[in-house]
Amino acid sequence: MGHSLGAGTVTQRELIGRTITVLALVILAWFLVWLVVQVTEVLVLLLVSGILASGLAPLVRLLQRWRIPGGMRFSRSVAIFALYLVLFCVFLLILSIILIPAVNETGRFVQQLPQLLTRLRPMLTELHGRQPWLPDLAGTLDRLPSMVSNLSRFGPQAANVAFRFLGGLTAVITVLVFTFYMLLEGADIKRGMVALFPPAERSRVSTVLDRIGTKFGGWLRAQLLLSLSVAVPVTAGLYLLGMPYPFLLGIIAGIGELIPMVGPTLGASVAILVALSQQTWQLFGVIVFYVIVLNVEPHILVPRIMSQVVGMSPILTLAALLTGIKLLGILGGLLAVPVAAALQV
Incomplete structure (x- = not known):
């Protein structure tokens, strides 16, 4: 049947x-x-490592072409070790030149925070009286001391914080190790991936993988360029305005540039909060300065740098950011652009 x-x-x-x-x-x-x-966490670590390896690969090739005394050249493994050493030295240099003053400024800011809050309270009370629809920020300030004192009651959570820190440190070390082996064995990894496809498709697959690597490396360089393009002018502008903590606020602005959508606004909010304790002309100058920065950054810097370095349209960049944030939060937004750029290939 x-x-x-x-x-x-x-x-x-x-x-x-x-x-x-x-x-x-x-x-x-x-x-x-x-x-x-x-295995999402492992896949994210591999993706971050792949992006770093793509961005560092041109530097490794440059070191391999460089002749050392005696006419010899670096092997690939030695070139990678040398690059890691150079990057570590650059990190220490940045630490000594920028971060140490920033840490000192942070200490002074924390010490002066009670005075800042005292000066802000009458201003916020008057503002809430004129505009009752606004949240009672003055009441929030009054509750801050008790909130801070309550932190001492959360001693058991210190272990949780320590474990999270160790987890983050482990992730960083894992990424560095993955990146090292991707740089060292990139050609073998590529051959292994290409071999999975039929012989007739291998040439095209190899070309696609090369283009994806170029996109990843371009995105990494674009992100670093964007951070510097924001951090340096912000530091200089706040210094010229006579603001305290210009190094700290500049670093916050540069790091904020790495956080999709909300990072630049958070950096501006911190600077304006500090400016509230300064003279009126300084507060006005900081607000005008950040209005300019927050308009130049998304409308000029990001589209131009991303389109020239990564080759993505502004609309696709924004759509990728929103999708990534929806799926994986801030980390998803950070990785969405290189993934979308790779899918364009």
């Missing part, structure tokens, strides 16, 4: 076989989705 299907006939055994095949495919698809969800 059979079931008719179009012009042909399907036996009951064939129907059962096809049903089992479909169910098996559905179960396999579900298992693959479950597996991806379970």
